[in-house]
Amino acid sequence: xxxxxxxxxxxxxxxxRRTRQLIEQAFMEVINEKGFQEMTVRDITERxxxxxxxxxxxxxxxxxxxxxxxRQGFLQEVDKRMLNAxxxxxxxxxxxxIAVCEFIKNANSxxxxxxxxFETLVEAQVKEVLYDLLLKWLEQTRTNTxxxxxxxxxxxxxxxxxxxxxxxxxxxxxxxxxxxxxxxxVPNLQLVEAA
Amino acid sequence: xxxxxxxxxxxxxxxxRRTRQLIEQAFMEVINEKGFQEMTVRDITERxxxxxxxxxxxxxxxxxxxxxxxRQGFLQEVDKRMLNAxxxxxxxxxxxxIAVCEFIKNANSxxxxxxxxFETLVEAQVKEVLYDLLLKWLEQTRTNTxxxxxxxxxxxxxxxxxxxxxxxxxxxxxxxxxxxxxxxxVPNLQLVEAA
DNA sequence: TGGTTTTTGTTGCTTAGGCAACACGGGAGC
DNA sequence: GCTCCCGTGTTGCCTAAGCAACAAAAACCA
Numbered sequence: 367x368x369x370x371x372x373x374x375x376x377x378x379x380x381x382x383r384r385t386r387q388l389i390e391q392a393f394m395e396v397i398n399e400k401g402f403q404e405m406t407v408r409d410i411t412e413r414x415x416x417x418x419x420x421x422x423x424x425x426x427x428x429x430x431x432x433x434x435x436x437r438q439g440f441l442q443e444v445d446k447r448m449l450n451a452x453x454x455x456x457x458x459x460x461x462x463x464i465a466v467c468e469f470i471k472n473a474n475s476x477x478x479x480x481x482x483x484f485e486t487l488v489e490a491q492v493k494e495v496l497y498d499l500l501l502k503w504l505e506q507t508r509t510n511t512x513x514x515x516x517x518x519x520x521x522x523x524x525x526x527x528x529x530x531x532x533x534x535x536x537x538x539x540x541x542x543x544x545x546x547x548x549x550x551x552v553p554n555l556q557l558v559e560a561a
Numbered sequence: 562x563x564x565x566x567x568x569x570x571x572x573x574x575x576x577x578r579r580t581r582q583l584i585e586q587a588f589m590e591v592i593n594e595k596g597f598q599e600m601t602v603r604d605i606t607e608r609x610x611x612x613x614x615x616x617x618x619x620x621x622x623x624x625x626x627x628x629x630x631x632r633q634g635f636l637q638e639v640d641k642r643m644l645n646a647x648x649x650x651x652x653x654x655x656x657x658x659i660a661v662c663e664f665i666k667n668a669n670s671x672x673x674x675x676x677x678x679f680e681t682l683v684e685a686q687v688k689e690v691l692y693d694l695l696l697k698w699l700e701q702t703r704t705n706t707x708x709x710x711x712x713x714x715x716x717x718x719x720x721x722x723x724x725x726x727x728x729x730x731x732x733x734x735x736x737x738x739x740x741x742x743x744x745x746x747v748p749n750l751q752l753v754e755a756a
Numbered sequence: 757t758g759g760t761t762t763t764t765g766t767t768g769c770t771t772a773g774g775c776a777a778c779a780c781g782g783g784a785g786c
Numbered sequence: 787g788c789t790c791c792c793g794t795g796t797t798g799c800c801t802a803a804g805c806a807a808c809a810a811a812a813a814c815c816a
Contacts, residue, residue, distance in 0.1 A: 380610050381772050381803065384579070406793060415575050417774050422795065576773065576802050601763065612804050617765065762813070771804075778797080785790085 454503035649698035
């Protein structure tokens with residue numbers, strides 16, 4: 367496995383950058399043509415014009431690629447709302463909830479087949495990103511409990527609520543939903559109230 | 562310099578294929594923004610996202626890149642008329658003349674500045690491709706003289722006539738021009754007349 | 757004019773990627 | 787049962803590309 371500079375892609379070998387991009391692009395193309403289950407690693411590498419061995423230098427297997435693709439997608443949703451390089455506010459939290467809802471909604475609509483397969487993968491990736499982000503926020507804030515505890519509780523709660531929202535037949539607007547659950551979420555953070 | 566499989570690009574290392582493509586694309590982009598003279602090798606490599614040393618592994622310098630770019634362009638014009646993988650006929654010769662005219666016309670219109678600079682480069686590349694193609698044709702045909710001689714005479718003649726046509730203020734249609742000069746060109750080939 | 761920057765080619769060393777071959781496992785077809 | 791085929795991971799060796807540093811030339815600017 368090549369240098370895993372987790373997320374921190376400061377300056378990375380141009381070759382690595384290129385092949386990752388080629389793989390991701392090929393992945394998107396092939397998944398739209400054959401779907402995920404029918405797709406083989408060969409399909410991806412041939413489309414990308416890279417060697418099969420190179421694929422395995424970057425990803426465990428096609429599931430690993432799917433994982434990082436999901437994560438990228440959600441991170442994009444987060445970045446879109448500029449939540450990544452900022453500190454905690456209630457409004458940012460509200461936007462974060464909205465981001466999760468939107469992402470789940472889109473993910474479900476795209477990956478109709480084998481939903482149950484994907485949902486657990488989506489859940490794992492999204493909760494991980496959520497946890498990391500919340501932890502970063504909480505470490506910059508005064509809390510009544512350990513940030514790790516609060517981050518775990520909050521990330522699970524947000525995801526669970528967002529999932530329920532996405533499953534409910536009669537979809538209320540994301541914004542209204544966010545406003546509705548915000549009071550439930552905030553206490554999870556165990557913030558020290560400002561006088 | 563990397564493996565120079567002159568034209569014969571049967572199966573070539575995907576990495577080579579990729580970087581050549583990146584360089585060519587970057588070249589086209591930069592030349593449209595800064596022009597050829599102002600452009601530096603750095604500009605190209607930075608745009609292409611490759612290392613400068615890699616550029617020099619593929620091309621002598623930016624002039625070398627220009628050369629092959631011109632050649633590619635003309636070859637494209639030839640392929641467009643399916644003249645590359647076929648044998649000699651008068652009609653193919655006529656189309657070849659048209660191809661040269663079209664290419665020179667386009668080349669001149671694109672590279673307005675420093676025309677005289679470019680024209681000699683264009684001439685060299687086009688005549689070389691012409692020579693190779695004519696030679697291939699003649700080697701499959703019965704001629705009264707050595708194919709090399711006939712190919713030289715014909716390539717020079719075609720280019721000279723096409724150049725004159727492109728310079729003439731009042732442009733007659735390429736097709737009419739081709740019909741007009743065809744009788745002058747055919748004898749250069751020294752074909753053995755079929756009874 | 758002289759000094760500073762930029763660009764140019766070039767080189768030695770490191771790393772990512774290509775390639776071929778392999779063992780393994782799961783079907784499909786008799 | 788038995789092949790035959792195909793996809794999967796993995797490995798060792800080779801080559802292309804990255805990188806840093808260099809000297810020399812060119813361009814720029816006092």
